[in-house]
Amino acid sequence: DHPTDYSSVLLTTKRARVRHLLETQVICDLRPGEAIPSERELVRRLEVSRVTVRHAIEDLVAEGRLEKSHGRGTFVTGPRIESRLHLMSFSREMRARGLEPQTRVLDACEVPAVVTVAERLGLEAGTPVVRVERLRLADGNPMAHETGFYPAASFPGLLELDLSSLYDIFARHYGKRVTSGEQEIRAEAADTAQANVLGIPRRAPLLVQERVTFAGKETIEFATSHYRGDRYRLQMDLTPSG
Numbered sequence: 001d002h003p004t005d006y007s008s009v010l011l012t013t014k015r016a017r018v019r020h021l022l023e024t025q026v027i028c029d030l031r032p033g034e035a036i037p038s039e040r041e042l043v044r045r046l047e048v049s050r051v052t053v054r055h056a057i058e059d060l061v062a063e064g065r066l067e068k069s070h071g072r073g074t075f076v077t078g079p080r081i082e083s084r085l086h087l088m089s090f091s092r093e094m095r096a097r098g099l100e101p102q103t104r105v106l107d108a109c110e111v112p113a114v115v116t117v118a119e120r121l122g123l124e125a126g127t128p129v130v131r132v133e134r135l136r137l138a139d140g141n142p143m144a145h146e147t148g149f150y151p152a153a154s155f156p157g158l159l160e161l162d163l164s165s166l167y168d169i170f171a172r173h174y175g176k177r178v179t180s181g182e183q184e185i186r187a188e189a190a191d192t193a194q195a196n197v198l199g200i201p202r203r204a205p206l207l208v209q210e211r212v213t214f215a216g217k218e219t220i221e222f223a224t225s226h227y228r229g230d231r232y233r234l235q236m237d238l239t240p241s242g
């Protein structure tokens with residue numbers, strides 16, 4: 001006979017039940033951006049223990065229904081950005097959704113390409129590339145943290161320009177229009193650095209997009225973008241294969 005320990009099962013159930021109560025009795029009456037009541041108030045209203053309330057809130061934060069703001073409270077999150085998979089710049093994608101894109105350039109410099117970057121750009125290792133690290137926001141909310149590499153020879157003087165929209169600069173200043181791309185998407189848990197930049201808890205889900213972009217036959221970009229999993233959704237049209 002193996003006695004079964006049901007304690008964790010029961011705990012999960014209770015936690016899930018309170019999570020459900022929170023959604024159907026509290027969050028449903030609030031608008032995005034509004035704060036949920038204090039833990040103490042929720043304990044009183046839902047007649048459950050403080051620990052269970054705390055766990056249920058943690059689950060809703062992990063799911064992206066709520067977000068915590070240090071010292072200010074816990075808030076209902078805004079709508080997610082739904083993105084159809086196509087070749088678009090961040091700036092255009094946000095404007096297409098009625099949101100104002102903003103860019104904070106965190107770092108921009110010229111460096112010799114390391115092997116992994118050189119390979120993706122079709123260059124010899126050590127070739128000068130411009131590295132641009134940016135925080136992308138929509139209506140003031142952090143959406144993505146992006147780091148891209150661009151062949152320096154293709155974009156002379158790039159570092160002197162306003163780097164808010166790279167695809168716009170490439171077209172207007174260099175006459176290079178993005179014509180195609182290759183992209184991989186994967187899931188990752190935020191490490192401490194990503195979490196800090198994006199304003200999310202450590203280990204929160206991220207959608208990582210790795211993109212190589214072409215202007216005709218020329219490879220002009222290798223970029224990795226970390227999107228907040230709670231604010232980003234990707235949609236695609238499916239056609240039968242073969």
Ligand code: GLP
Pocket residue numbers: 088089090091092146148163164165166167168209211221223224225
């Ligand atoms: C998306 C892509 C990036 C690309 C960026 C360009 O975010 N994931 O690879 O660099 O668009 O956008 P913008 O023209 O706004 O800089």
